[in-house]
Amino acid sequence: MKKISKTHILFYLIGLSFLIISCEKELINPEQVKEFSILSTNTGSEYAIWVVLPENYNPGLTYETVYVLDANWSHMHYDKIAKITEQKCAEYNKQNAIVVGINNNENGRDMDFTPTVTSEGGGGSENYSKFIEFELIPKIESDYSVDTSAKGRVIMGHSLGGLLTCFFFTKHPDVFHNYITLSFGIWYDNDILLQYEKDTRASNAAINNVVFVGCGELEEWCVIRAKEWNYRLSTYYPNCKLDLRILANRNHIPSALENAESGIDFYYKNK
Amino acid sequence: MRKAVLIFITKTNKTAILKHCLLITVFLVSGTLILKAQETLPSYQSEKFRSIDLNAGIGITYPHFYPIPISIVYQQNIKRGFSWILLSQFYAKFNEEEYVNESYKFFNWVEAAGIGGCLGNKSFNTGLYLVGGGRFYHTKTTVDNSEMFNEPTLVTNKLNPELGLLYNIKAGKKKLYFTSQIYISMFPFKNFTANLHTFSVGVGYRI
Numbered sequence: 001m002k003k004i005s006k007t008h009i010l011f012y013l014i015g016l017s018f019l020i021i022s023c024e025k026e027l028i029n030p031e032q033v034k035e036f037s038i039l040s041t042n043t044g045s046e047y048a049i050w051v052v053l054p055e056n057y058n059p060g061l062t063y064e065t066v067y068v069l070d071a072n073w074s075h076m077h078y079d080k081i082a083k084i085t086e087q088k089c090a091e092y093n094k095q096n097a098i099v100v101g102i103n104n105n106e107n108g109r110d111m112d113f114t115p116t117v118t119s120e121g122g123g124g125s126e127n128y129s130k131f132i133e134f135e136l137i138p139k140i141e142s143d144y145s146v147d148t149s150a151k152g153r154v155i156m157g158h159s160l161g162g163l164l165t166c167f168f169f170t171k172h173p174d175v176f177h178n179y180i181t182l183s184f185g186i187w188y189d190n191d192i193l194l195q196y197e198k199d200t201r202a203s204n205a206a207i208n209n210v211v212f213v214g215c216g217e218l219e220e221w222c223v224i225r226a227k228e229w230n231y232r233l234s235t236y237y238p239n240c241k242l243d244l245r246i247l248a249n250r251n252h253i254p255s256a257l258e259n260a261e262s263g264i265d266f267y268y269k270n271k
Numbered sequence: 272m273r274k275a276v277l278i279f280i281t282k283t284n285k286t287a288i289l290k291h292c293l294l295i296t297v298f299l300v301s302g303t304l305i306l307k308a309q310e311t312l313p314s315y316q317s318e319k320f321r322s323i324d325l326n327a328g329i330g331i332t333y334p335h336f337y338p339i340p341i342s343i344v345y346q347q348n349i350k351r352g353f354s355w356i357l358l359s360q361f362y363a364k365f366n367e368e369e370y371v372n373e374s375y376k377f378f379n380w381v382e383a384a385g386i387g388g389c390l391g392n393k394s395f396n397t398g399l400y401l402v403g404g405g406r407f408y409h410t411k412t413t414v415d416n417s418e419m420f421n422e423p424t425l426v427t428n429k430l431n432p433e434l435g436l437l438y439n440i441k442a443g444k445k446k447l448y449f450t451s452q453i454y455i456s457m458f459p460f461k462n463f464t465a466n467l468h469t470f471s472v473g474v475g476y477r478i
Binding site for chain 2: 187191194216217218220221223224225227231255
């Protein structure tokens with residue numbers, strides 16, 4: 001009976017530890033979060049948007065904006081990104097930014113984040129980029145007191161969202177000045193984004209954007225491409241500020257938030 | 272992306288998983304036939320109990336499934352209901368990953384020791400062990416579009432600490448018995464969902 005009790009205690013402790021780990025406290029004061037929906041004329045889809053205002057938001061000041069793709073997903077959740085932004089601003093004694101989280105559901109992102117049509121579908125990046133540039137950004141800039149130049153805008157995306165950040169970098173580099181590209185799905189359609197980069201290289205060579213690329217060491221398919229992306233940007237875009245971080249012992253999803261933090265850190269150091 | 276990943280799994284692993292499931296079934300049926308001719312031996316709880324288990328199954332690292340990790344577990348009881356174990360686990364994969372346009376080779380080897388408790392009776396036993404040791408892995412990735420890459424091949428060799436939980440079940444009164452195990456890899460904990468966990472079944476032998 002004594003041995004059975006010991007084993008039961010062991011099982012109980014393991015269960016309890018998982019329970020404690022799974023409990024998360026609220027990161028952001030709910031009053032800081034403004035939510036609305038926007039029906040895009042460019043994509044035909046409706047998107048939920050979360051705007052996280054800095055604590056003590058003052059309309060008399062001008063704020064930078066961090067646009068977060070997939071902000072409904074746990075590993076890129078808008079409140080986690082907003083908390084990181086708040087902490088980094090405090091660390092560097094800078095004014096906090098407004099975080100704009102975009103809801104991208106599973107089917108929508110496969111269309112919106114991919115540049116070309118393949119046998120699996122996709123091909124909506126151009127329309128989605130128009131949605132962001134001509135519908136979402138103007139709405140945010142009319143409703144809140146934000147920096148309206150590209151320099152005051154950051155785009156952050158993970159996986160296919162990371163692919164979209166590369167799409168902006170190559171095809172619309174004047175919309176965002178700052179890129180946080182995490183575990184990007186640049187393999188899409190036979191590495192088509194690498195071809196886009198080559199095609200637009202001459203016209204974009206003078207840009208001086210801030211680009212952070214992060215991935216996990218255990219996602220080798222991404223590591224090999226992240227190194228290539230970093231090689232190209234460091235070779236052909238001498239004015240860009242670059243950082244590549246390959247996070248040891250992490251895979252695709254677990255690397256996302258840690259690299260997001262490093263990306264925000266890099267942005268505040270180099271903006 | 273999740274949909275893309277699922278398509279990726281379906282395209283690359285479906286046939287392989289079916290093939291390996293068939294192999295495991297054959298393995299179990301053969302084991303059943305052998306078990307019927309065994310003699311009765313001391314219980315799993317006995318202080319003198321020693322065994323060696325051979326298991327095969329699937330590796331789970333969200334959102335992928337990897338066939339077919341092999342593990343060997345040596346168990347020796349220290350006192351009644353309490354034992355130490357040695358775990359060796361191997362996994363190799365040589366694939367042409369069509370979805371991401373690359374060839375991928377992966378070899379994984381875990382060597383660990385652990386202690387834990389077990390409970391049960393003469394014909395059934397369940398145990399939980401905390402194990403620690405090392406994990407070596409080797410990968411070689413080569414992209415198909417090599418002309419587009421400055422470095423088209425990536426090779427990784429790495430030795431990491433390993434910490435995990437092993438839960439096993441043993442069933443059978445004979446010298447050979449059924450065994451099934453779940454190994455939860457805990458290191459690094461921040462990568463928990465994407466660590467290589469395994470579920471496997473096999474046969475054990477009382478030494």
